[in-house]
Amino acid sequence: MLVFANPAFLWALTAAAIPLMLHMFQRRRTVVTPFPTLRFLKAAQKRSSSRVRFENFLLWLLRTLLLLMIGFAFALPVLRSTTGGSWLSRTRRDVAIVIDASYSMNYELDRGKIFAICKDAAVSIVNGLFAGDRVCVYVAADTPIPVIEKPTTEHATVVQAIQALACQHGSSKLDEAVALALHTLEQQDGRREREVYILTDGQALAWQGFRDAPPEAAARGDDRARITREQRDKVSFFALLAGALQPDNACPTDVKVSPALMLAGQTARLNVRVGRTGAAKHVTVAVDIAGQERGRRSISTDADTEATVDFVLSGLEPGTHVATVTTPQDALPEDDTFQFLIRVRKQLPVLIAGPQDATRYLKAALAPGAADESVKQAEAAEIAQIDLRDYQALFLCDAFPLDGQTVLRVEEYAKNGGVVVVFPGYRAEAGAYTELKILPAFPASTVDIPVELAARPLKRIPNQEGQVVTFSLPLPPGTVPTVALKRVMTLGELQEGSAVLVTAGDDQPFMAGRAVGRGRVFLFTVGANRDWSTFPLTAFFLPVVHQLIRQGAGASVQPPHLTLGAHLPVNEAVPNYRDDDAISMPSGLPLAIKDNGNRTFFIDTLPEPGIYTRAKAGAAEPEPVLAVNTDRFESRLTPAGSDELAEWTGFKKWLTASDPEELLRLIDEHRNGRSLAEIFLWLALLFALLEWWIANRALRAQTGATEKMKVDLAGKVVTS
Amino acid sequence: MSKEGISAYLTPAQMSKLNRLALNSRYVVEGTLAGRHRSAQKGASTEFADHRSYMPGDDLKRIDWKVLGRTDKYYIRRYQDETNLRVYLLVDRSGSMGYTSAEHPTKFNYACTLAAALGYVVLKSRDAVGMYIYGEKMDAALPCKNSFNELNNALKILQGYKPAQGTAGADVMHQIAESINRRAMVIIISDLLDDQPEIIKAVAHFRKNLHDVIVFHTLDPVELNLDLKRGAEFEDLETGERMIADPRAMAKEYKDLMGQFIEDYRKACSEMKVDYRLVKTDEPVDTFVRAYLEERKRLSR
Secondary structure (H helix, E strand, O other), rough: EEEEOOOOHHHHHHHHHHHHHHHHHHHOOOOOOOOOOOOOOHHHHHHHHHHHHHHHHHHHHHHHHHHHHHHHHOOOOOOOOOOOOOOOOOOOOOEEEEEOOOOHHHEOOOEEHHHHHHHHHHOOOOOHHOOOOOOEEEEEEOEEEEEEEEEOOOHHHHHHHHHHOOOOOOOOOOHHHHHHHHHHHHOOOOOOOOEEEEEOOOHHHHHHHHOOOOOOHHOOOOOHHHHOOOHHHHHHEEEEEEEOOOOOOEEEEEEEEEEOOEEEEOOEEEEEEEEEOOOEEEEEEEEEEOOEEEEEEEEOOOOOOEEEEEEOOOOOOOOOEEEEEEEOOOHHHHOEEEEEEEEEEEOEEEEEEEOOHHHHHHHEEEEEEEEOOOEEOOOOHHHHHOHHHHEEEEEEEEEOOOOHHHHHHHHHHOOOOOEEEEOOOOOOHHHHHHOOOOOOOEEEEEEOOOHHHHHHHHHHEEEEOOOOOOOOOOOOOOOOEEEEEEEEEEEEEEEEEEEEEEEOOEEEEEEEEEEOOOOEEEEEEOOOOOOOOOHHHHHOOOOOOOHHOOOOOOOOHOOOOEOOOOEHHHHHHOOOOOOOEEEOOOOOEEEOEOOOOOOOOEEEEEOOEEEEEOOOOOOOOOOOEEEEHHHHHHOOEEEOOHHHHHHHHHHOEEEOOOHHHHHHHHHHHHOOOOHHHHHHHHHHHHHHHHHHHOOOOOOOOOOHHHHHOOOOOOOOEOOO | OOOHHHHHHHOOHHHHHOOOOOOOOOEEEEEOOEEEEEEEEEEEEEEEEEEEEEEOOHHHHHHHHHHHHHHHEEEEEEEEEEEOOOEEEEEEEEEEHOOOOOOOOHHHHHHHHHHHHHHHHHHHHOOOOEEEEEEEEEEEEEOOOOOOOOHHHHHHHHHOOOOOOOOHHHHHHHHHHHOOOOOOOEEEEEEEOOHHHHHHHHHHHHOOOOOOEEEEEEHHHHHHHHHOOOOEEEEEEOOOEEEEEEEHHHHHHHHHHHHHHHHHHHHHHOOOEEEEEEEEEEHHHHHHHHHHHHHHHEEEE
C-alpha cells in the first residue's frame, strides 16, 4: 500500500503542466526572421514533421514526468507491505525466532562465528520490538528445542535466554522448528501480526525438510509438525542467511577399520573418507593413535565431493586404542577431528561347559597344550558364577538340562554378542533343550543310525540371500569330508533367523545356526565326543570349530565409532554390558542407560562427541568403550539461494538478508514501509538526462553542407 | 564623404593583391582589339595555324616556299589571330540576394565586391569588361570597355542599386545571351534561387553561343547549414511568405536538400563545361579571387 509521509507536496504535481504551458507560450512568441527562400525549409519541414512531432511529444512527456517524479519524491512516498501496519506500524505483533543450532553454525567468518552473529541479530530483533509485542524462541536442532516456549512480552528475559544459547553438536531441521513455532503462534489469542525470523547460515541441508515435503504434503499430519497453506500465505517470514557464500571446509567423514576382528600381530587397514565443501584442494590427513602420529598423507579432493585415503597400521599391542583422524584446521574446526577405537585382542577365549568325557575332544583340539589359558573347561552348573563377558564363545557339550538362571545368563550372553555352540549328549532328553529359547531349532528326538548307513558326506548348504547367520568353510580342492554317524538328534521346525548350515548326507541336518541379538547360536545334531559320531576325530573338526568362534566373534565386534544419536540398544554399542557397569561421557558425566523392563538396556541419547569410558565393577581403571562423532552429514555446507528457499518453503511473504544490518533494514521496511523517494529522485535524474540528450541531439556537431560537399578555397565543389 | 566606385568595394591593399593576376579564357574568344587571347580569326601572330591554297590577291610574303618546293603548289601560311578578352559580369540583385546572417555582408554586396575585384583583374590584363545588372528584369546593361573609368562608372551605377523584391533570373539571362553577339566570357554572380531547370537552360544558352561561362554561386553560410539556434517565423525575402519552423529540428533535412540543390547545379555545369564555383559570403573576396584565378591558371597550363 502506497502512502505519502508529506502529502502537502502533492500540490507540487500541478507543476507537471508547466512544460505544456511553456510550449504553448513559446509558440506564440516567435521572432520574424528574413530568409532567402522558404522552399527548402518547407521541404525539410515536410520531411521531418513526423519525427519532430514525436521528439516534441517525447520531450514534453519527459519534462512532465521529470516534474512529477520530483513532486512525488518531495511528497515522501512510502510503500507498506503490512496490511494492518498503516497506522505508523503500531500494530501489535507475535514474533517467533528460530535459531539454527547445528554445529555448522560454528563456521568462523571475518566478523565472528555465524552462531554468535545470529544470536546478536536475535537480540537486535527483540530489542526492536515494541513493549506489547510477544516473542518466543526456538532452537532448530535434530529435534526442535523450545527456549521460550510461550510468547512473552518480557523482552529482557528473552534476551538473556538468547545470550545463554549454545551451539549443538548435531544437525538441524528448520522445517520442524518453524512448524512448532507457527503452531505456538497459532495458539495465541488476539489478532496480531505474526512474524517468524529464521536465523541460520544458509546451508541447504537445514532446509531439506521443506524440500522433501512439499507444502501440500506438509499440510497433513500432526498439527505441531505441519505448516498449513494459510500460514505460508499470511505469516511474514524473515530469514538471515548469514553464512559464507562460498564456504570452504574439509573434514574426515567416516573411517572403516579392517579386519573387523583384530588380533595381536595383525596389520590394520584404515579407509578414511574425506568430505569437501568448496573448490578442489589438496588436503592433508593425519592418523594418531594414543597421541602419537602413525601416518600422514595428502590427497586431492574435487570440488564438493568426497575422497578416500588408506592407511596401514602395524605393531598394535593388545588392548583398546583411541585413534584420531585429523584434517587441517579450517573455518569449521568442530569436524576436523574424527575419533574411533581399535580393539586388538591377544586371543579368543573360549569356555567349554559340560562333563569331562563330553568335552575331552573339544578341549584337546582347542588347547592342545596344558598351559593354554584361552580355553577353560567347567561344569554346566558353574556357568552362573562365571562372567561370560570374558569369553568369546561358549560350548555347551552334553550340558543340558540347565537351571533357569544359567539359561538366562546364556541367552543374555548370546544377545550381547557371544557365540553359543551346543553339542547334544546322553544326559538329557530332547525335550530338555527347549528351555533354551535361542536355539536354531528344538530337538525332536534321537535316532540310532544303522551301520550300513553310517558313512555320510558333510555338505555345506550354500548361504542364501538375506541369510543372517552364514557358514563358509573352505576345504582343500577334492576333499570330501565324511563322518560316520552312530546316533543323531532330529530337529523340529527352524526358529526365526535360523538356517541349516551343514547336512550329513542329503537330508540329515548336521549343524544349524541362528542369529540372536548381536550374537550367534550353533546347534550340532551329534555329540562332541566319539559316542555319537566320528566327527571329533576328523581332520575338519578343528577348522569347523575355529570358524564358528571367529565368525561369531566377527559378528559381535563392536563398531569402531558411533555417531551422535538417541535410543541406541546398549549391546550394539558396548560389548558385554552389565547393569553394574558405569559408563562416563567425555565430559565426565554418567551416561544415562535405561532398562525397557525385560533387561534390554538402551542408551537414551549420546549427547556429546568424544571417547566414552566404562568402569567395570571392581576394576581399577576405566576403559574406553565408545568413540562418538558428530554426524558429518552436517559438514556439507553447500548453501542455498534465496530463490531456491522461497520455492522449497512456499512462503508467500518471504524476505531474506545476508547480514544482520540488512535484516534489520528489511524488518524496518516491512513494518514502517519502504521510502520510495530515492527511487523517484533517481527516476527524475534519469528523465533529466534523457531530456537533455534528446533536446540537445540537434545541437550536437553535425557535418555542415559545405564540409560534406568538400568545397575548397577556390569554391570548387567535390562531392563524393 | 562616402566612397564611390571601385574604392567602395576594394581597398588599395586588396587591389594590390589582385595586381598580378589574370583571368584567361579556356576557349577562343572574339575581341575587338589585339590582345593575348586566342581568337577565332586567323591573323598576324607568331603562332602557326594552318595552310591554305594561294588565291590571287594574297600577299606573296605568306607563300610557303618549302611546300612549293616539295609539291610544286602554292600554299599560304596562316597564323593564329590574338585578340583581347571581353568579359561580361552578370550581377543578380534579386530579393534573395539581400539576405545576410548577422556578421557577413549581404549576398548582393558580396556579389558587387566580387564583380569589382574581377573587373579590376580583367582591366589590369588590358581586357574589356562589361556588366549586366538584373533583378525582376534587366536593370542595366553596360557595354564592354577596357577603361578603369568605365569600370568605375559601372560600379557607381551598381552601387546605386539595392536588392529587388522578386526574381526573374532565367528570362534575363536568355535576354543577355541573345544580346552578346560575339564569343566572350560570361561571369554569373548569383544565388541561383530561381527555377533551377530554367536557370540551367539559360546557362546552356550562353554555352550554345560559345561563350566561356563561369558561375559564382553566392550563398550565405547560414543559408548553407541552417545554423540557427532558435525557432523563428521565417519570411521569404522574395515572396514575403512566412512560416514557423524550428531550424534545429530540421537542420539535417535542410542540409540534405540544399546539398542536392548545389549538386544539381554542379552536375549540370560540369556537363556544359561551365566553371561552377560555390562562394560563401564569409570568405574575403580578395582571398577567394586570388585562389580561384591561381587554380584556373594552373589548370590551363
